[in-house]
Amino acid sequence: MQPGGVPQLMISNTETIPGRTITATLGLVTGSTVRAKNVFKDIGAGFKNVVGGELTTYTNLLSEARNEAMLRMMQAASGLGANAIVNVRFATSAVAGGAAELFAYGTAVQVQ
C-alpha cells in the first residue's frame, strides 16, 4: 500500500461524474486481487448449504476482496494524477478451484 492511505477520489459507474465536467482523460486504470477461501470457512459454508440461503462468510470475503481491488485501482489513478474515475466496471473470474479473481476497471479522469 502507498503511504498516505486511501486516495480521495470521486468514483462513479456512469460516463461522467454527476455535476462535474471532465477536463482531461488520463487512460484506463485497473485493480485486481486474487483471493482463496479458507478451509474452515468452506466447512462452515458447507454446513450452511444444508438449508441454503445466504453464506455470510463468502459475502464478507468477497466484499473485502472487492474493496482491495478498488483500492488498487484508486492508487493507480492517483498515480496518474487523476481526481476521479468514471465508468467503473467489475468482473469476477475463477482462476483456480477455490480461488477467485476480483477485478475493477475504469477510466481515470480529471474533473473541475
Next chain:
Amino acid sequence: MADEPTLGILYALVWTIGPPLIFGGGPLLFSWLVGNAYQKRKLNETAAREQASMQAFGGRDPLTNTVNIYTGETITHGHLLTANVSIGPSWWQLLRTSLKQLIGGRIYSLDNVLEFGRREALQRLREIAQAEGVDYVINVRLDTAEIVTNKGRNSKTAAVEIFAYGTGVYVAKPTDEA
C-alpha cells in the same frame, strides 16, 4: 414387567429407523423441512424491508437502470455505491435439480434461490442508499459470479455471488434554487 416388550419394540424401531435416517436421508429430510421454511422466511423478510425502504424514499424505488433521471430534477453530485450477497441452494434443492436434469426442463426450486439473491442484493443497495442519504441510485448493474462450482452428481455445495452497484446521486432541492 409389562414394560419390557414395549421397550424391546422401541429399541428395535430406533435401531432399524435410526441409522438409515442419520446416515441416509436424515440430513436431506432436515434440509427439506427446515431449508424450505428458512428460505421462505428470509424472502418474506426481504419483501418487508423492500416495502419499508420504498416508503422511506417517498413511495418510489430509488434504483434505476438508466443514466439519467427523467423527473426534471437536477443532479448535483454523487458517488459509487456497492452491495453484495452470496447465496447457495439447499441440499434438497440440489437433489431436486440433479433429478430434474435427467429429463430436463424448468428447475423451479432454483428460481426461488436466485430470486432471493437478486432481491436481497438490490435491497441492500437501497439500504446503503438510505444510509448515505442519496436521492437516487442511477445506472444500477447486477453481476452474478459462480464462486463454488457444483460438480454435479453427489456434489453438495454450490454458491453464487450477486453483486449490485450503481452511482448514488443527490438532486437539487427546490429550496436550493429559490
